[in-house]
Amino acid sequence: MLRPTGSSVPPTIAAMRQLVPPLASDRHKGQAGKIGVVGGCFEYTGAPFYAAISALKLGADLSHIFCDVDAATPIKSYSPELIVHGCMRAGESGDIACERQADAISKWFPALTGIVVGPGLGRDPTLQSVAALVIRRAVAAELPCVIDADGLRLVIEDPQLVQGSVWTVLTPNKPEYERLCALLTEPAPAAASAGNGEGAQSGEEAEESAESQLMRLSAALGGVCIVRKGPSDLITDGHSVVANSEIGSLKRSGGQGDVLSGTLATMLSWAKQSHSTSSPSSSSSSSLSSISPGHSRPLLAAYTGCFLNRRFSKAAFARHRRSMTAPDLIDAIGCVMEEFAPCEQD
Secondary structure, three states, X not given: OOOOOOOOOOOOHHHHHOOOOOXXXXXXXXXXXXXXXXXXXXOOOHHHHHHHHHHHHHOOOEEEEEEEHHHHHHHHHHOOOOEEEEEEOOOOOOHHHHHHHHHHHHOOHHHOOEEEEXXXXXXXXXXXXXXXXXXXXXXXXXXXXXXXXXXXXXXXXXHHHOOOOOOEEEXXXXXXXXXXXXXXXXXXXXXXXXXXXXXXXXXXXXXXXXXXXXXXXXXXXXXXXXXXXXXXXXEEOOOOXXXXXXXXXXXXXXXXXXXXXXXXXXXXXXXXXXXXXXXXXXXXXXXXXXXXXXXXXXXXXXXXXXHHHHHHXXXXXXXXXXXXXXXXXXXXXXXXXXXXXXXXXX
């Protein structure tokens, strides 16, 4: 697929590899990332597990899940490697109850380097209110944050939750993306002209309009990173757009988006950590000019996460074909990561 007209040249593999922390005998547990996942309710226990275990398999040292009490025991039974906190209570009404549950999560922020909000969260009003409070606090703390699945409903209802947060990544599906655009952007001039009968757009022009619309949406949110998933992922930070056309799989199964969320949170956390280490006094949105010119750290991290997720999917599909499911992607992470960033080079 052609790269959208006007989009930036995608980052090189060499630039993406720079985000992966080295393995060394003098490093301690936690330096390679500590990811939290907020989600999981009585009906949905697989999604937060997939996101959290994917972060571990990618290379993070620790993964926490903050879920509804009814989801905690099932999730604990999936793997002893995850730290599961059943600190949310669906059905508890009142601001005090929501604040108390949010406190039980945000008190862990100093022990986290990144967070995912949304997988398996469900639509219970209490869980939704708690998640909104967690997002607001994560943004205020500049904690790298990926918002996916049921968490995106909160952004649609209150875009101010993430306003101006350059370390936040949104991963809307097509309906969620369209609702965000309808809420926050005006129709593109080219699209309006076509609607007035002034001629149909070519495929290239339509793709360019999608790119422009995506940038305007990110700009309306103050520079939040957005991943517009599709045959070719479009990713923007409001300043530039990169297209991820890496070949993935032909199979779409439940849980693939959760694997992406865990991968994105880990990459975003690594990007923030490397930024703090290399230039602690500079702006949090500064460009990686010495590694990947024209790509901010959040944009580079989001692109790398999408790039790797497609490689996981491709490897899993090559082996399992039609029977491929999300756990097959997770099983492929180790080999794909070793090929992408060999330990021998660290």
